Amino acid sequence: MELELTELTVRIKGRALVDRLSLRAGAGEVVGLVGPNGSGKSTALRCVYGALRPISGTVLAGGEDLRALPLRERARRVAALTQDGSVDLDFTVEEVVALGRAPHQRGTQALSVREQGLVRAAMRRLDLLALADRGVLTLSGGERQRVLVARALVQEPEIIVLDEPTNHLDIRHQIELLSLLRGTRATVLVVLHDLNLAAAACDRIGVLRGGALVAAGTPREVLTAELVADVFKVAARIVPHPETGGPQLLYTLNPSV
Numbered sequence: 001m002e003l004e005l006t007e008l009t010v011r012i013k014g015r016a017l018v019d020r021l022s023l024r025a026g027a028g029e030v031v032g033l034v035g036p037n038g039s040g041k042s043t044a045l046r047c048v049y050g051a052l053r054p055i056s057g058t059v060l061a062g063g064e065d066l067r068a069l070p071l072r073e074r075a076r077r078v079a080a081l082t083q084d085g086s087v088d089l090d091f092t093v094e095e096v097v098a099l100g101r102a103p104h105q106r107g108t109q110a111l112s113v114r115e116q117g118l119v120r121a122a123m124r125r126l127d128l129l130a131l132a133d134r135g136v137l138t139l140s141g142g143e144r145q146r147v148l149v150a151r152a153l154v155q156e157p158e159i160i161v162l163d164e165p166t167n168h169l170d171i172r173h174q175i176e177l178l179s180l181l182r183g184t185r186a187t188v189l190v191v192l193h194d195l196n197l198a199a200a201a202c203d204r205i206g207v208l209r210g211g212a213l214v215a216a217g218t219p220r221e222v223l224t225a226e227l228v229a230d231v232f233k234v235a236a237r238i239v240p241h242p243e244t245g246g247p248q249l250l251y252t253l254n255p256s257v
């Protein structure tokens, strides 16, 4: 399902945190949102999953204004993995993953056999089967993050938005998560800080600075040494990945900082 942000603006106390942002993710595309700290990435995502109301602009999912949809319908279409997606109650891993079915259920009905299969499959994909009966409050940060990703998959959304989902994950699980996002049929909008992972995982990338989109296109079009120096204030050499040909950034530490 296509996701389209049009002229999205969020203003707080006269300051535009997001400034006329227009960005489109075609059905099944993985689109990355990158930018320095405070550039408005999380704020833009909050508008998509409905936690924040922009002062102007629209978020269309499959051509329909998300804000006009009933909450349940919105939850069926869009799954969000947020920065503040903590789990406060001491449910087990399996119970939290199963909560992903909530938007599809009526009342307190038990999960169907198919739904139980979805929960098991998501736990398997996120390497959680061995933790199924553990209380989520006892998990490490990375394990908990994987539980939240599994819950989002179980929701079977058309669109997944994720705010720095690789936070807390070791390198194996970062790569597995991004591979999984590439493998899902859902449309993905993902905020990433690691530009090399963004280059590898995304069909297209949007770059935010001061709330405004300053570049958008394929990783190869967007991730140039000039843009990285201009937006991130970092000198990087861009080399082609030996297997994929995609851009990879090499940095040199600056000992005088």
Ligand SMILES: Nc1ncnc2c1ncn2[C@@H]1O[C@H](COP(=O)(O)OP(=O)(O)OP(=O)(O)O)[C@@H](O)[C@H]1O
Pocket (backbone or CB within 6 Å): 012, 017, 035, 036, 037, 038, 039, 040, 041, 042, 043, 044
């Ligand atoms: N409720 C608020 N009131 C005032 N300023 C806010 C509020 N929420 C966010 N901001 C400011 O808006 C700007 C954008 O914040 P946002 O969290 O969207 O940035 P980000 O690009 O996701 O940053 P990071 O990479 O650090 O996660 C920041 O300067 C932030 O301090």
